[in-house]
Amino acid sequence: MCEQNEKKKVLSCIQPSGMLTLGNYLGALKNWVYMQNEFDCTFAVADLHAITVRQEPSKLRSQIYSTYALMLALGLDPNKSTLFIQSQVPEHSALSWILSCNTQFGEMARMTQFKDKSAKHADNINVGLFSYPVLMAADILLYKPDFVPVGADQKQHLEIARDIAERFNRIYGDVFTVPEAYIPKTGARVMSLQDPEKKMSKSDENANSWVAILDDRDTVIRKFKRAVTDSGSGIYLSDDKKGISNLMTIYGAVTGKSYDEITKEFEGKGYGDFKLAVGETVADELAPIKANYDKIISDKAELERLFREGAEKAEKVARKTYFKAMKKVGFLL
Numbered sequence: 001m002c003e004q005n006e007k008k009k010v011l012s013c014i015q016p017s018g019m020l021t022l023g024n025y026l027g028a029l030k031n032w033v034y035m036q037n038e039f040d041c042t043f044a045v046a047d048l049h050a051i052t053v054r055q056e057p058s059k060l061r062s063q064i065y066s067t068y069a070l071m072l073a074l075g076l077d078p079n080k081s082t083l084f085i086q087s088q089v090p091e092h093s094a095l096s097w098i099l100s101c102n103t104q105f106g107e108m109a110r111m112t113q114f115k116d117k118s119a120k121h122a123d124n125i126n127v128g129l130f131s132y133p134v135l136m137a138a139d140i141l142l143y144k145p146d147f148v149p150v151g152a153d154q155k156q157h158l159e160i161a162r163d164i165a166e167r168f169n170r171i172y173g174d175v176f177t178v179p180e181a182y183i184p185k186t187g188a189r190v191m192s193l194q195d196p197e198k199k200m201s202k203s204d205e206n207a208n209s210w211v212a213i214l215d216d217r218d219t220v221i222r223k224f225k226r227a228v229t230d231s232g233s234g235i236y237l238s239d240d241k242k243g244i245s246n247l248m249t250i251y252g253a254v255t256g257k258s259y260d261e262i263t264k265e266f267e268g269k270g271y272g273d274f275k276l277a278v279g280e281t282v283a284d285e286l287a288p289i290k291a292n293y294d295k296i297i298s299d300k301a302e303l304e305r306l307f308r309e310g311a312e313k314a315e316k317v318a319r320k321t322y323f324k325a326m327k328k329v330g331f332l333l
C-alpha cells in the first residue's frame, strides 16, 4: 500500500501543566519534530493527566490552548502527524477502566513518580494520581505504536504499559502492540540552572532555575548568566563540575556538538564567556519558536479547527482498538 502505512508508528504526550521548559524541549519535544518525517506520529496534550494535581480551571484551559499552539510552533505539522487533545478522545478514559481492572494494586504502588508526587501534594493524594500509569498505558495502547519517545523519568511508566499489554493479550487474545521506549541520548536530562543535582522542572519555585521555551531573549540570557557553577575553571565534563557539565549538555543538544568539540571551542575561555555563549545560542534557538507561537495563539478559531480535526483523526484509530478490547472482555457492541 502507500508508503505512509509502512512507516513505524510513534506516540507520545505532554502534560499542559505549566510553562514548558527547555528540559521539556530538549528532552522530548525537539525529538518529536525530528521524528515526524521518519515515522507515522501521534502526539497529544495529556490534559486528563494534568488534573491528577489540582488545577485552576481557567488556567488549565489556557494552558491546554498554549501547549497545543506550542506543538505547532515547534514545527509539528498536522498534515504529517496526528496532533490532538487527550480529553477530546473519550476512548482514553474508557480503555483506562478496562485496563485498571487488569492491573494490580501492587504494581502501581511501586511507581516512583507516585511516591514523589504524593509527597509533594500530601493534601491531595487522589486515586487518579495513583492510577495515572494505567491512563498512560491506555494513551499508548490505543494507537499501537512501535516506539514511545519519553524522557528517562518516564521509563518505569512505559514498562508498566508493556506489562499491561502483554498480560491483556495473554488473557484475552491479541489486541495490543507491545511498544518500545525511545529515550534520546543527548539532552535526555537537563538539570536545574540553580541546582544541577535536580532536574530542570517547571514546577520549581525558583524561576531562575528553569528556562521557559517562551522566555524572551533577555530573560534567557540573564538566567544563563546567573547559572550556578563551581569556583574552578576549564570547560570540560566532570562529576565535580555538575553545573558546567549541564551547560555543556544543553549547548551540545542545541548545536549538535560533542563534549570534546565544546571543550576545544572554549579552551582558554572563562565560565562567564561560556555561560553567555550558551545563553545566546539557546535564545537564538527559541526566538523563532516564540515568534511562531505568538502568531498561532492569536488565531483561536484556526487553533480550534486544528485540534478538533486532530481529535477526529485520532478517534478513528482509537475506536477500532477500543472496540476490539471491548469484544475480547465480553462487552456488547
Ligand code: ATP
Binding pocket: 014, 015, 017, 021, 023, 024, 025, 026, 027, 028, 149, 150, 151, 152, 153, 154, 187, 188, 189, 190, 191, 199, 200, 201, 202, 203, 204
Ligand atoms: P513537572 O516539572 O511538573 O514534574 P515536567 O517538566 O517533568 O513536569 P512532564 O509533562 O512530566 O514535565 O514531561 C514532559 C516530557 O518532558 C517528558 O517526556 C519528560 O521526560 C520530559 N522532561 C521533563 N523535564 C525534563 C528535563 N529536565 N530534562 C529532560 N527531559 C525532561
Ligand code: LTN
Binding pocket: 011, 012, 013, 014, 015, 046, 049, 135, 136, 139, 140, 148, 149, 150, 154, 157
Ligand atoms: N506521563 C507523561 C505524559 C504522558 C505520556 C503519555 C507520555 C501521558 N500519556 C503517553 C508518553 C505516552 C509525563 O508526565 N511526561
